[in-house]
Amino acid sequence: NAGVTQTPKFQVLKTGQSMTLQCAQDMNHEYMSWYRQDPGMGLRLIHYSVGAGITDQGEVPNGYNVSRSTTEDFPLRLLSAAPSQTSVYFCASRPTSGSNTQYFGPGTRLTVL
């Protein structure tokens, strides 16, 4: 089991550029989430999905887009990058039953100049 994988590990963008952060899991988890981590702010939920074809907004969704066409993949799109989106991004997945334990990917460190 690879668990949750994320690509790329590092990315530098210029303001206004767009890009997609990839996330995949091989545990057949229905629930997947994207978080951003900023110093002193913990992890904040950007978007989440409860299954293929179903997504919803978290607490900081502006400037980001998601889709879920398969159970395995949950890409995060930055539509027009801004310096405020400089952050570390984590993808997580978890099963529908149980105690909400999440499994995290290794993260993508994004810098927007």
Add this chain to the structure above:
Amino acid sequence: AQSVTQLGSHVSVSEGALVLLRCNYSSSVPPYLFWYVQYPNQGLQLLLKYTSAATLVKGINGFEAEFKKSETSFHLTKPSAHMSDAAEYFCAVSDRTGGYQKVTFGTGTKLQVIP
């Protein structure tokens, strides 16, 4: 809405000393509670979780946490700190019922272990 407060963004302890990281939660119903650990440049991994089976929860690497409903606390402890414990620790809470149960994270506590 549920929330989590972690007291102290940075904690320093000497190697061999007691580790105590504080977490208080706010939830209208008994929640699930978690501690996650993040080593430098890595993702988060589960340290331990409270699901109601027992109030004293033991986790990996010698850590444990006690759920105290009267104090709405879930503090993390370890009797003797090791250098390898240096990391950032996050407390988290989620509801048990409803549809998608969001997990809310605290702001994190960085643990420094001094040799």
